[in-house]
Amino acid sequence: MIHAGERLFIVTGGPGSGKSTLLAAAAAAGYITVPEAGRAILQLQVAIGGTAVHWADRATYAELMLDREMQNHRVHAETGRVTFFDRGVPDLLGYARLCDLVRRDHFRKAAELFRYNRKVFIAPPWREIYANDTERKQDWNEAVRTYEAIGAGYDEAGYDLVELPCVPVAERLAFLVEHVTYG
Numbered sequence: 001m002i003h004a005g006e007r008l009f010i011v012t013g014g015p016g017s018g019k020s021t022l023l024a025a026a027a028a029a030g031y032i033t034v035p036e037a038g039r040a041i042l043q044l045q046v047a048i049g050g051t052a053v054h055w056a057d058r059a060t061y062a063e064l065m066l067d068r069e070m071q072n073h074r075v076h077a078e079t080g081r082v083t084f085f086d087r088g089v090p091d092l093l094g095y096a097r098l099c100d101l102v103r104r105d106h107f108r109k110a111a112e113l114f115r116y117n118r119k120v121f122i123a124p125p126w127r128e129i130y131a132n133d134t135e136r137k138q139d140w141n142e143a144v145r146t147y148e149a150i151g152a153g154y155d156e157a158g159y160d161l162v163e164l165p166c167v168p169v170a171e172r173l174a175f176l177v178e179h180v181t182y183g
Contacts, residue, residue, distance in 0.1 A: 001107055002100060004017040004115060005073065005077055005114070005115045005116040005165070006117050006182040007080060007081060007083065007117065007182050008073065008076060008077060008081045008083050008085065008088075008116040008117055008168075009082065009083065009084050009116065009117050009120075010084075010085045010087065010088040010090070010091075010116050010117075010121065010159075011023060011085065011086060011087075011121045011122075011123065011164070012087050012088065012120060012121070012122050012123070012142070012150055012154070012178070013122045013123030013124065013125075013147055013150065013164070014123075014125050014138075014141075014144060014145075014146040014147030014150065015138050015143050015146060016123075016125075016126070016129065016138075016142040016143055017123035017124060017125055017126050017133060017143070017147065018123050018126060018127075018129055018164075018166075018169070018172065019036070019123050020035070020036060020039075020086055021169055022123070022164070022169060022172050022173060023084055023086050024177065025169045025170070025172075025173045026084050026166070026173055026176065026177075029173065030099045031078075031082065031083075031084055031177075032081055032082065032084070032086070033083070033084045033086070033160065034072050034076060034083060034086060035067050035086050036067050036073060036086035036087050036124060037065045037068035037072065037086070037087065038054075038061075038063075038087065040068070041053075041064045041065060041068065042054070042061075042063065045061075052064050054099075056098045058095075058101065058154070059101055059103070061100075062092055062095055062096060062099070062107075065091075065095070066089065066092050066106075066107065066110060069087070069088055069089045069092070069110075070089060070110060070114055072085065073085075073089060073114045073116070073124055074086070074114075077163075080096055081147060082180065084176075085116070085151075088116055088120075089107075089111050089114040089116075090111045090116075090120075090153055090154050090157040090159065091150055091153065092107040092110070092111070093107050093108065093152075093153030093154070093156055093157060094146070094149040094151070094152060094153030094154070095146075095150070095153075096148045096150070096153075097152060098145060098146055098149035098150075105146070106158075108156075111153075111156075111157040112157075116158050116159075117179075117180075117182055118158075119152050119159075119160050119162055119179065119181065120159045120160065120161055120162065121162050121163075121164050121179070122147075122148060122150070122154070122162065122163055122164065123163075123164045124163055124164070124166065125137075125140075125143055125144045125147050126166045127140065128166075159183065162179055164176065166178050
């Protein structure tokens with residue numbers, strides 16, 4: 001195992017469920033946060049006309065996300081500080097399931113090696129706030145399927161999911177902070 005990661009907390013869920021907004025509020029409150037790897041990859045790929053995007057080459061997109069998530073884990077595990085991640089390595093188990101990617105064994109191996117706090121916060125689908133943007137092209141049904149696949153991936157990896165309430169961001173942040181435990 002590379003690092004137990006007891007101080008590394010994941011906030012995950014389907015697209016458009018308020019994860020990034022919650023983590024922006026956490027950062028504004030002084031917490032260390034790590035942005036979503038997938039969104040950054042999409043922005044860069046679109047900027048260069050690349051095809052490693054979920055609407056073109058899902059397998060390559062997944063490999064780029066996995067690489068970035070492992071690097072993010074390694075950098076932040078060394079600090080020993082409480083850190084909130086917008087998704088993590090085990091998200092790739094769910095993504096591979098959702099997209100029927102054939103090669104999945106290395107995602108399992110990565111999820112075994114790069115461990116986070118056992119408690120993972122998952123944002124459920126929230127229709128009232130769901131919206132598409134330049135990177136989020138999934139429709140509502142795919143957002144729900146993504147949430148289900150990601151939850152199954154974290155379950156497979158041995159994590160305990162804590163569902164975030166669908167409440168205003170300040171209340172959601174209070175819930176998150178109240179439920180952060182390590183040791």
